[in-house]
Amino acid sequence: MGKELIEWPYPIDYNKVNIVDTDVLVLGGGIAGSWAALAAIKRGVKVTIVEEMDIFSAGPAGVDHIVYALDNPCCTISPEEFIEGVGPWQYWDYINGISHYIMYREGYDMLCELEKMGAKIRDTEDEFKGAEFRDDETKLMFAYDYDTKHTLRVWGATFRPALTAELKRQRVSIHNRVKVTSFLTEGGEEGSRILGATGINVRTGEFYVFKAKATVLTTGRGGNRVWDYRGGSVATLPRSSGGGLVMAWNAGAELANMEGRAAGGGDPYPRYGTGNPLNTWYPCTMIDAKGKEIPYVDGKGNILTSFEQRVHPSLLGQRFFLERSYRNGNSPVKRPVSLCHTPKFAEAVRKGEYTLPIYADLPGMPEDERRAIFGLMIANEGMTWILYKNYAEAGFDPDKDLLQAYSGGTSSRYDGSPLVGTKKSGYRSYLGGLVHDWDFKTSLEGLYAAGESLFSVHYHGLAAISGRWAGAKAADYAKDTTEPEIFDEQVEKERERVYAPLNRTEGIDWKELNAGVSGAMRTYGGDTLTDEMLNLALVWLKELEEKEAQELIAGSPRELARCLQSMEVLKLAEMWTHAALTRKASCRFLTISKLEYPDNDPPEWHKFITIKKGQDTVEVGDRPLYYWNKQPYALTYKENYERHKPWGKK
Ligand SMILES: Cc1cc2nc3c(=O)[nH]c(=O)nc-3n(C[C@H](O)[C@H](O)[C@H](O)COP(=O)(O)OP(=O)(O)OC[C@H]3O[C@@H](n4cnc5c(N)ncnc54)[C@H](O)[C@@H]3O)c2cc1C
Numbered sequence: 193m194g195k196e197l198i199e200w201p202y203p204i205d206y207n208k209v210n211i212v213d214t215d216v217l218v219l220g221g222g223i224a225g226s227w228a229a230l231a232a233i234k235r236g237v238k239v240t241i242v243e244e245m246d247i248f249s250a251g252p253a254g255v256d257h258i259v260y261a262l263d264n265p266c267c268t269i270s271p272e273e274f275i276e277g278v279g280p281w282q283y284w285d286y287i288n289g290i291s292h293y294i295m296y297r298e299g300y301d302m303l304c305e306l307e308k309m310g311a312k313i314r315d316t317e318d319e320f321k322g323a324e325f326r327d328d329e330t331k332l333m334f335a336y337d338y339d340t341k342h343t344l345r346v347w348g349a350t351f352r353p354a355l356t357a358e359l360k361r362q363r364v365s366i367h368n369r370v371k372v373t374s375f376l377t378e379g380g381e382e383g384s385r386i387l388g389a390t391g392i393n394v395r396t397g398e399f400y401v402f403k404a405k406a407t408v409l410t411t412g413r414g415g416n417r418v419w420d421y422r423g424g425s426v427a428t429l430p431r432s433s434g435g436g437l438v439m440a441w442n443a444g445a446e447l448a449n450m451e452g453r454a455a456g457g458g459d460p461y462p463r464y465g466t467g468n469p470l471n472t473w474y475p476c477t478m479i480d481a482k483g484k485e486i487p488y489v490d491g492k493g494n495i496l497t498s499f500e501q502r503v504h505p506s507l508l509g510q511r512f513f514l515e516r517s518y519r520n521g522n523s524p525v526k527r528p529v530s531l532c533h534t535p536k537f538a539e540a541v542r543k544g545e546y547t548l549p550i551y552a553d554l555p556g557m558p559e560d561e562r563r564a565i566f567g568l569m570i571a572n573e574g575m576t577w578i579l580y581k582n583y584a585e586a587g588f589d590p591d592k593d594l595l596q597a598y599s600g601g602t603s604s605r606y607d608g609s610p611l612v613g614t615k616k617s618g619y620r621s622y623l624g625g626l627v628h629d630w631d632f633k634t635s636l637e638g639l640y641a642a643g644e645s646l647f648s649v650h651y652h653g654l655a656a657i658s659g660r661w662a663g664a665k666a667a668d669y670a671k672d673t674t675e676p677e678i679f680d681e682q683v684e685k686e687r688e689r690v691y692a693p694l695n696r697t698e699g700i701d702w703k704e705l706n707a708g709v710s711g712a713m714r715t716y717g718g719d720t721l722t723d724e725m726l727n728l729a730l731v732w733l734k735e736l737e738e739k740e741a742q743e744l745i746a747g748s749p750r751e752l753a754r755c756l757q758s759m760e761v762l763k764l765a766e767m768w769t770h771a772a773l774t775r776k777a778s779c780r781f782l783t784i785s786k787l788e789y790p791d792n793d794p795p796e797w798h799k800f801i802t803i804k805k806g807q808d809t810v811e812v813g814d815r816p817l818y819y820w821n822k823q824p825y826a827l828t829y830k831e832n833y834e835r836h837k838p839w840g841k842k
Contacts (some may be wrong), residue, residue, distance in 0.1 A: 200748045202395040206691060209399045214240035214365065215670040216663065217388055217404030219372045220436060222251025223655040224643025225410035226355040227302070228663030229364045231838075232408075235667035240365040240402060242391055244753070247366055248356045251412065252574035255348030255652040256472050257335045258313075259515045260292075261299030266327045266334070266341040269512055271296035271829065274342070277511055277525050285798070286449060286623070286781045288648040290630055290820045291658045293829045299653040302660060303344070311354040312347035323560035325503070333564070336474060336527060337513040338503045345564060348572040348652070369395050371435070371753050372411070373690050375443040375639070376401070380682035382805065383444035385637035387676035390686045392756075397749035399690075401683055405670035406638055408662050409626065410655075411436025413644040415453070417761045418768065419717070421710040423703050433757035434764040436645050440626055441767055441805050446635035448647040448800045448815065451771035452623025452782035464570060465579040467552025467595035469530035471516065472569045472576070475502035475561070477553040478530050478597065480546040485553070489534060491517075491526030499558065502528050532597070551594035566590040623648050623782060624771065627802055627815065630825060630836040632662035635804070638673070640666045647800075664838035692744075693755040699743035702754040708736050709762045717769060721786045726773045733766045767803065770810045774801050 216232040218225045221243030233239040243250045262271050269277075271293055278284045303313045314331035315321070325334045325345070333345040359366060372391040378384040386407050391400040414434015441447065464472045469488075477499070478486040488496040490508050501507045505525075513527040531537050532550055540546050554562050567590070571580040588595070625647035626634045634641050642662035643655035693699075716729035741759055746752040775782070777789045777797035802813040816822060826832045 220411035224659030227659030231663030253352035254574040264300035380679035406666040450624035699745035
């Protein structure tokens with residue numbers, strides 16, 4: 193057994209097995225999981241939620257903006273018009289239409305429910321009275337597009353505490369510090385009904401058997417540790433290993449877009465903690481080292497001449513702006529970007545038009561805008577309250593001080609290279625996830641999913657609305673189904689697997705395995721791919737699985753959990769590689785660039801690739817894009833929404 197340097201502060205009992213019986217089991221207590229549990233318990237069933245951390249701080253707890261809440265009373269665009277505007281132009285084809293549509297219909301409704309739980313979603317103190325982005329009647333505040341008002345600025349740091357208090361008030365049974373490790377299935381068979389899950393307490397090491405009539409998977413995404421891990425930390429969600437997806441894979445579930453990934457990582461500075469013109473900071477004015485303003489440009493590259501053009505699509509002849517400015521295609525709804533975030537900027541610096549470094553010019557912004565960025569957005573965004581506090585305590589004054597932009601980029605999804613000096617080093621594989629229907633039911637009986645466990649989703653609002661919907665559906669299913677009968681052999685096998693690292697006296701620690709996986713993936717699954725390289729990745733991953741993964745040692749429940757996570761990262765890498773090998777095409781949206789198949793998204797590959805675990809093999813399949821609006825479903829979003837929504841007519 194490995195040695196811990198400090199004494200473990202919790203009582204350990206690896207032999208204890210806790211059996212928990214419930215109607216609905218929610219795995220992962222982040223945003224989607226919390227909403228799933230609340231929706232389920234309201235339907236009168238017994239609900240248990242399991243979270244690896246503490247529910248109080250589970251998931252990215254903060255949020256500064258809620259995107260595309262088109263049902264808010266000030267919004268001037270309908271979901272149908274929005275989809276039509278976005279649709280033919282760019283990323284929409286590969287995103288998850290079901291959950292996005294529901295978010296458009298219910299994002300604000302969800303916020304109002306949250307407000308009743310004690311969260312702050314409007315400017316009740318009139319701090320921003322009279323601001324252009326505020327509606328004085330409802331006191332709602334908007335971001336990005338002040339014409340159509342689809343996205344709300346919110347005090348998201350209040351959300352997590354409100355949700356946690358509500359879970360307790362509703363008497364949801366909460367199991368904090370328990371990491372789930374596998375699904376329990378009927379007869380222990382892959383592909384059969386899900387009957388619950390197993391887990392270990394990451395403090396005491398105790399084992400858990402959760403028996404459930406219905407299960408909702410909301411463990412979020414996995415990803416950066418596949419490519420980015422080097423033994424230290426990774427850019428975001430360092431503990432996110434994609435374990436839920438691996439569990440689903442092992443149980444035989446169908447996954448889509450697993451080859452999808454997003455460029456990211458590599459920025460050594462805290463995201464949104466340096467001056468920049470992106471998301472949380474939009475539409476901040478940027479200046480160069482000599483004080484010269486760096487202009488914003490529209491989707492066609494035209495220089496914008498006024499601040500108002502950054503936030504009023506009508507001034508640019510556009511119907512609306514998207515929250516982000518995806519540069520793919522010729523979309524007429526692109527949001528402007530700062531020139532410093534386009535490839536032209538490096539050239540302009542070379543020509544001497546601008547001088548590095550550059551800065552966010554908060555003092556040069558209109559006062560309301562400045563306060564909305566620094567104080568509201570920066571402070572409520574998931575990672576920035578601590579930055580806000582530290583900057584304020586160190587004397588930073590946004591009325592007077594500039595804040596330097598280091599890489600300028602928090603995301604390199606924009607088509608330009610990020611600012612000079614940035615080194616793209618990794619990917620976040622956040623596009624893959626479970627295939628599901630309009631009830632958020634997966635391909636496995638008894639298993640529902642929501643939030644970032646689904647394929648091609650992102651956003652707090654989406655996690656919340658899909659969780660709410662999936663929880664309600666799972667409760668209805670649980671009411672109507674038989675008691676689960678646990679297959680003891682499956683439990684015993686899992687106990688043996690999870691505790692194996694404790695029983696070794698010599699071996700390697702979890703970091704070595706994770707760094708090995710990431711090294712393999714950066715080498716063979718990097719920016720430019722060939723099938724041969726991907727096959728080599730599989731060879732390397734198999735070796736890691738057969739050798740290093742069998743040599744992991746752990747000296748405490750914490751190390752044990754990390755060992756299990758590293759094995760999950762290894763499996764996730766393998767799943768990605770299989771899917772990437774299957775797609776014989778490049779695809780810009782999925783960030784797949786293949787040397788042998790340079791055509792971007794050719795018609796024959798314009799589809800979802802699905803994978804699932806077969807008997808000693810990988811079963812590859814596909815689904816048409818927009819499968820959710822084809823038979824056996826109704827043919828429109830609206831009809832499907834009305835047909836499947838778990839609550840009364842609105
Ligand atoms: C820093 C940051 C800021 C963001 N800001 C915004 C924003 O302003 N607006 C916006 O719309 N979106 C924002 N997002 C995105 C948004 O937070 C996510 O889309 C959302 O949290 C996804 O919710 P989820 O429930 O699917 O996953 P998560 O919230 O990640 O929850 C998953 C939970 O599952 C737990 N878990 C994982 N594996 C296991 C396991 N094996 N056993 C038990 N528990 C497990 C995790 O600990 C975690 O608590 C932000 C994200 C980050 C990281």
